Amino acid sequence: MRTIIHDLKDSELKGVNFDVNDSVISSLECDKSCIGCFSCWTRHPKRCAINDNFSTIVDSLKESDEFIIISKCRYGCYSAPVKRVLERCIGYVLPYFTIRNNEIHHESRYDKRLKFSVYFYGDIDDSDKAILNDLVKANSINLNAKEYEVTYLNDVREMDICTH
Numbered sequence: 001m002r003t004i005i006h007d008l009k010d011s012e013l014k015g016v017n018f019d020v021n022d023s024v025i026s027s028l029e030c031d032k033s034c035i036g037c038f039s040c041w042t043r044h045p046k047r048c049a050i051n052d053n054f055s056t057i058v059d060s061l062k063e064s065d066e067f068i069i070i071s072k073c074r075y076g077c078y079s080a081p082v083k084r085v086l087e088r089c090i091g092y093v094l095p096y097f098t099i100r101n102n103e104i105h106h107e108s109r110y111d112k113r114l115k116f117s118v119y120f121y122g123d124i125d126d127s128d129k130a131i132l133n134d135l136v137k138a139n140s141i142n143l144n145a146k147e148y149e150v151t152y153l154n155d156v157r158e159m160d161i162c163t164h
Contacts, residue, residue: 003060005086006070007079012156023060027071027081030054030088040091046109048088058091066115067143073122076131086139093142105142113146121153 003023006013018024032050039049040058048055061067071082078086093106118136133150140148 001064002066002068003057003064004068004070005082007072007081008070008156023064025054025057025060025085027079027085030081030084033084034087034090038095041095046091048091050088054085054088057085057089061089061092061114062110062112064114066117067145069118071118071120073120073124073128073132076128077135093144100141100144103138103141105144108144113144116140116143116145116148117151118149119151119153121156121158124152 001021001023002019003025004018005025005027007027008016009028030052032052032054034048035050037049040047043049046056046058046062048057069078069082069086071078074080077083092109094109096107097104098107099105116136116139118132118139120132124132129152136148136150
């Protein structure tokens with residue numbers, strides 16, 4: 001199973017075929033940002049205190065073998081809707097810290113290690129690519145991913161390459 005978070009409009013998703021077992025999450029439907037209450041770490045581990053369709057996203061990640069993000073590049077980062085969903089996933093890790101690769105990162109909540117794949121689309125120059133590569137690498141280390149991959153697409157119509 002794969003968990004796929006994307007910021008694509010319905011018209012952009014036409015012709016993209018995900019596996020029937022994939023958990024496909026449109027970040028455009030997430031209108032509430034993380035409020036920093038840490039309830040997902042302390043009061044109700046893994047469950048976001050905001051009661052909506054995104055409050056149990058950690059359960060989807062826990063069952064997945066791969067975590068895929070499809071995002072338009074915005075100023076060398078994920079789009080705002082994708083970032084909102086990612087912030088709501090913080091319960092996937094523990095509030096404690098450990099050192100990995102001589103850096104401080106969150107401890108893993110699960111022994112399972114995901115593959116982390118990110119597909120950026122839009123007008124992306126070499127400067128953006130350097131920033132994005134560092135961002136995805138840091139995110140993969142924090143998620144304790146077994147491997148990560150960054151792919152750059154010139155146009156959203158190339159999206160079918162990431163779904164096979």
